[in-house]
Amino acid sequence: MAYLDLIDLRVEYEKGQPILDGFNLAVEEGELVSLLGPSGCGKTTPLRAIAGFIEPSGGQIQVAGKDYTRLPPNKRDIGLVFQSYALFPHLTVNQNVAFGLRMRGIRGAESDRRVQEALELVDLSGYGDRRPGQLSGGQRQRVAVARAIVINPKLLLMDEPLSNLDAKLREGMRVELRRLQQRLGATMLYVTHDQAEALSLSDRIVVMNQGQIEQIGTPEDIFYQPSTPFVADFLGFDNHFVVMVQSIDGRRIHVQAGAYAFEAEERRDPAKLGETRLRPGDAALAYFRPEAATLAPEPAPNSLPGSVLLRTFRGSTIQYVVATDLGEFTVLASDASDPVDVGPAHVVFEPRSLVIMGSDKEQIAEGIKNGRT
Amino acid sequence: MRQSRGLYATLILLYAFLLGPFLVIFIAAFGADATLAFPPRGGFSLHWFANVFQTSQFIESFWISLGVALLATFIALLLGIPVAYALVNFRFPGQGVLETIFSSPILVPGLVVGFAMLRFFVLFSGVNVFTGLLIGHTAVLFPYSVRVVSASLRNLDPALEQAAISLGANRLRSFMLVVLPNVRAGVAAAFILAFITSFNNVPISLFLTGPGVTTLPISMLVYMEYYYDPTIAALSTLLILFTIVLVQGAERLLGLSQFV
Amino acid sequence: MRQLNQNRIITILVTPALLFLSLFFLLPLAAVLGGSFRGETGGVTLAGYLDFFQDRTSLIIYWRTLRLGVLVTVLATIMAYPPSYLLSRMPARRRALLMSLVILPLMTNPVARTYAWLIILGRFGVINRTLIALGLTEEPVRLLFTETAIVIGLLQLFLPLMVLPLVGALENIPDDVIEAARSLGAGELTAFFRVIVPLSADGLVMGGTLVFTGAITAFVTPAILGGSRVLVMSTLLRQRALVAIDWPSATVVAAIMLLTTLAVNLLLRLFRPKMV
Numbered sequence: 001m002a003y004l005d006l007i008d009l010r011v012e013y014e015k016g017q018p019i020l021d022g023f024n025l026a027v028e029e030g031e032l033v034s035l036l037g038p039s040g041c042g043k044t045t046p047l048r049a050i051a052g053f054i055e056p057s058g059g060q061i062q063v064a065g066k067d068y069t070r071l072p073p074n075k076r077d078i079g080l081v082f083q084s085y086a087l088f089p090h091l092t093v094n095q096n097v098a099f100g101l102r103m104r105g106i107r108g109a110e111s112d113r114r115v116q117e118a119l120e121l122v123d124l125s126g127y128g129d130r131r132p133g134q135l136s137g138g139q140r141q142r143v144a145v146a147r148a149i150v151i152n153p154k155l156l157l158m159d160e161p162l163s164n165l166d167a168k169l170r171e172g173m174r175v176e177l178r179r180l181q182q183r184l185g186a187t188m189l190y191v192t193h194d195q196a197e198a199l200s201l202s203d204r205i206v207v208m209n210q211g212q213i214e215q216i217g218t219p220e221d222i223f224y225q226p227s228t229p230f231v232a233d234f235l236g237f238d239n240h241f242v243v244m245v246q247s248i249d250g251r252r253i254h255v256q257a258g259a260y261a262f263e264a265e266e267r268r269d270p271a272k273l274g275e276t277r278l279r280p281g282d283a284a285l286a287y288f289r290p291e292a293a294t295l296a297p298e299p300a301p302n303s304l305p306g307s308v309l310l311r312t313f314r315g316s317t318i319q320y321v322v323a324t325d326l327g328e329f330t331v332l333a334s335d336a337s338d339p340v341d342v343g344p345a346h347v348v349f350e351p352r353s354l355v356i357m358g359s360d361k362e363q364i365a366e367g368i369k370n371g372r373t
Numbered sequence: 374m375r376q377s378r379g380l381y382a383t384l385i386l387l388y389a390f391l392l393g394p395f396l397v398i399f400i401a402a403f404g405a406d407a408t409l410a411f412p413p414r415g416g417f418s419l420h421w422f423a424n425v426f427q428t429s430q431f432i433e434s435f436w437i438s439l440g441v442a443l444l445a446t447f448i449a450l451l452l453g454i455p456v457a458y459a460l461v462n463f464r465f466p467g468q469g470v471l472e473t474i475f476s477s478p479i480l481v482p483g484l485v486v487g488f489a490m491l492r493f494f495v496l497f498s499g500v501n502v503f504t505g506l507l508i509g510h511t512a513v514l515f516p517y518s519v520r521v522v523s524a525s526l527r528n529l530d531p532a533l534e535q536a537a538i539s540l541g542a543n544r545l546r547s548f549m550l551v552v553l554p555n556v557r558a559g560v561a562a563a564f565i566l567a568f569i570t571s572f573n574n575v576p577i578s579l580f581l582t583g584p585g586v587t588t589l590p591i592s593m594l595v596y597m598e599y600y601y602d603p604t605i606a607a608l609s610t611l612l613i614l615f616t617i618v619l620v621q622g623a624e625r626l627l628g629l630s631q632f633v
Numbered sequence: 634m635r636q637l638n639q640n641r642i643i644t645i646l647v648t649p650a651l652l653f654l655s656l657f658f659l660l661p662l663a664a665v666l667g668g669s670f671r672g673e674t675g676g677v678t679l680a681g682y683l684d685f686f687q688d689r690t691s692l693i694i695y696w697r698t699l700r701l702g703v704l705v706t707v708l709a710t711i712m713a714y715p716p717s718y719l720l721s722r723m724p725a726r727r728r729a730l731l732m733s734l735v736i737l738p739l740m741t742n743p744v745a746r747t748y749a750w751l752i753i754l755g756r757f758g759v760i761n762r763t764l765i766a767l768g769l770t771e772e773p774v775r776l777l778f779t780e781t782a783i784v785i786g787l788l789q790l791f792l793p794l795m796v797l798p799l800v801g802a803l804e805n806i807p808d809d810v811i812e813a814a815r816s817l818g819a820g821e822l823t824a825f826f827r828v829i830v831p832l833s834a835d836g837l838v839m840g841g842t843l844v845f846t847g848a849i850t851a852f853v854t855p856a857i858l859g860g861s862r863v864l865v866m867s868t869l870l871r872q873r874a875l876v877a878i879d880w881p882s883a884t885v886v887a888a889i890m891l892l893t894t895l896a897v898n899l900l901l902r903l904f905r906p907k908m909v
Contacts, residue, residue: 074538386712387713481891512653616741617737620736
């Protein structure tokens with residue numbers, strides 16, 4: 001059994017309108033798992049259910065083998081870091097961090113020592129007598145982390161903890177949070193809408209959409225091999241076209257789109273794909289990132305003829321809009337490459353950069369409507 | 374800005390109309406004439422201020438007003454803060470009805486409340502005059518305490534309380550240790566607003582005061598029926614100054630006008 | 634959070650207040666309403682109301698109360714709107730200071746506040762002495778104990794209740810909305826009536842409700858400035874209850890005041906989809 005187990009979790013704010021339904025997730029001890037998705041996708045709901053602020057109407061929550069489903073939130077020993085930090089404005093940094101200890105009857109020297117340790121861990125020794133109002137955003141964030149870890153929580157939950165910081169600070173804090181988590185060996189669930197954050201922090205990422213899990217995988221899996229159109233879209237696979245699977249040979253997939261044939265290479269072990277595996281004759285979608293294709297003046301293997309409509313200089317990259325028989329695509333080229341003029345050109349794919357995924361009929365219908373067959 | 378001169382004139386007119394009368398009272402209070410005239414003809418005097426402090430009915434009723442206002446405000450807050458907390462933090466069936474009930478004492482004319490309480494509670498139950506007065510004032514202050522404290526609670530980040538609870542505090546402790554200290558400005562504003570409302574109240578007191586137990590505004594009304602001298606002007610001056618100090622202080626500290 | 638637990642918490646929190654209000658406020662009010670329908674020998678009857686509305690004097694008093702209420706509301710709107718607009722466009726600090734002065738009349742002892750008008754409007758008050766000095770009149774004009782005196786007193790008291798919600802509504806109108814209207818060719822007056830006034834409608838309705846219900850139920854102002862010569866409903870209630878000690882007829886007056894206020898509130902709530 002995993003350390004944190006969400007089994008068939010169902011949450012509804014209004015009766016009959018579940019936000020979460022049949023939600024399953026297992027997190028191993030010491031693992032950092034991110035819940036990634038756009039705002040309103042329901043990614044904070046599991047977090048709030050684990051913390052005990054919403055009661056599931058079905059399913060189970062288990063932490064370290066103990067049933068947490070109906071445990072009062074103040075008895076859960078869970079460290080929470082809020083998006084707004086939720087520092088107590090009327091208390092000093094020391095008093096904030098000591099709050100959880102105080103609730104556990106730990107006072108005096110023992111409390112002082114643990115508060116000091118926690119503040120050292122987040123690099124804030126010497127700030128203990130200040131109030132939250134006298135700290136910068138980054139410092140407040142660290143106090144919030146210190147306050148959550150000082151109670152030695154069974155589980156750390158973080159709800160968009162970095163989204164109120166500016167971009168530069170955010171990147172630094174990412175690394176720090178990851179280092180702290182590994183040092184403490186903490187099991188952690190991390191909610192974010194920022195893919196870069198999820199990719200750089202996590203052991204595994206759970207991509208969510210409308211209360212459903214779209215994909216669970218390592219950051220590399222998610223980034224290179226999205227398994228659903230939603231994940232592909234969300235992670236920047238801006239181009240896709242409809243294909244028919246011709247043959248599958250190990251990791252190699254041959255597909256046909258209109259008059260053109262392409263070869264794609266699956267990065268994952270096909271034996272582990274199970275039922276999501278494609279079969280010859282399946283209708284499917286081929287996705288590729290704008291930066292993963294190149295433009296060539298001449299036809300090449302695995303390429304598609306087209307015509308450059310628009311060239312936009314974007315600093316370190318150049319963006320092309322290319323019209324082809326399969327639709328209009330965006331291609332991003334490095335500024336080191338030779339610029340291509342408006343006019344005929346060929347879009348060339350690396351087999352590894354073409355991601356083929358099964359698709360329901362509606363997806364294909366939409367693809368046909370957009371003239372991409 | 375061409376049109377703003379006209380607008381400024383209306384602003385000055387408004388303030389002259391609202392505040393000018395107070396100025397008239399101040400000046401009248403210092404007149405030496407035995408009857409009311411404005412501007413005073415017989416020179417200036419502090420006589421009427423002295424008279425305020427020598428009139429025992431003012432002194433006695435002042436203490437009663439103070440006592441009723443403090444006690445009623447305290448009880449209204451004691452009853453109102455839990456209600457405000459419940460209304461802000463929970464959604465439950467019947468909430469709208471409850472909210473209407475809890476705000477009704479300010480919707481109903483004060484005079485009717487006073488009359489109803491006199492006729493159908495005080496005379497029935499035979500409670501003593503002070504208790505009746507206290508209960509009447511508390512009922513009228515209650516909606517203010519709920520409204521002001523609610524506004525303050527609504528501005529509080531709900532994550533604060535959740536943080537306290539996740540750190541192991543139960544609801545009562547998280548309320549006392551985290552919520553209450555962070556809405557103290559709202560509670561203070563509610564206290565001042567309720568205190569002033571009670572201290573100035575006439576309609577409830579008119580029916581619920583009785584022999585030996587009367588509030589300051591009522592004793593002023595009674596005095597005016599018998600005497601036509603500037604003592605009332607002097608007392609009014611003191612009360613207005615008291616209000617200005619209180620209101621300005623509260624406004625600066627708490628932004629009182631947003632709660633009225 | 635947890636359903637069962639939550640219901641228990643809510644019950645604990647609201648029950649004391651609910652009991653208090655029920656016993657000391659709702660029950661007596663219900664008794665007033667019930668009592669107003671009770672005949673001298675028991676039973677349900679409209680006799681009390683018939684007596685009231687068939688009596689010329691009390692009918693005059695009822696209409697006077699409503700008429701003065703409307704007059705005060707209209708005058709308050711006219712007097713409050715332009716300065717409120719100016720206030721809403723002021724820098725926050727200055728506005729805060731001025732607003733704290735606006736609420737002063739609401740916060741002062743009502744007897745003290747009304748007493749000022751006694752000095753101003755009295756036989757030897759500011760106005761009469763000015764009129765005499767100017768030779769416009771030889772004898773002092775009767776200003777006190779008139780409807781005019783009541784209206785003036787009520788206006789001073791309730792103007793703040795119009796200014797506050799108006800400023801609240803007006804300050805939410807961004808400057809650029811007005812500028813946009815002007816840039817689209819609206820004149821100053823057109824921009825004002827077609828853009829600003831509709832956008833401040835919430836404040837107007839709110840202020841109007843407060844002023845009107847306040848004006849028809851105020852007691853101290855009509856008691857001092859109208860005296861027993863110009864009675865309104867509130868001073869009539871006092872007279873019947875405390876001077877004539879006629880409980881049944883006082884109960885009817887109280888019930889009519891209560892029902893009128895409730896009707897006005899209900900009516901205006903229909904026009905106001907959401908509370909401002």
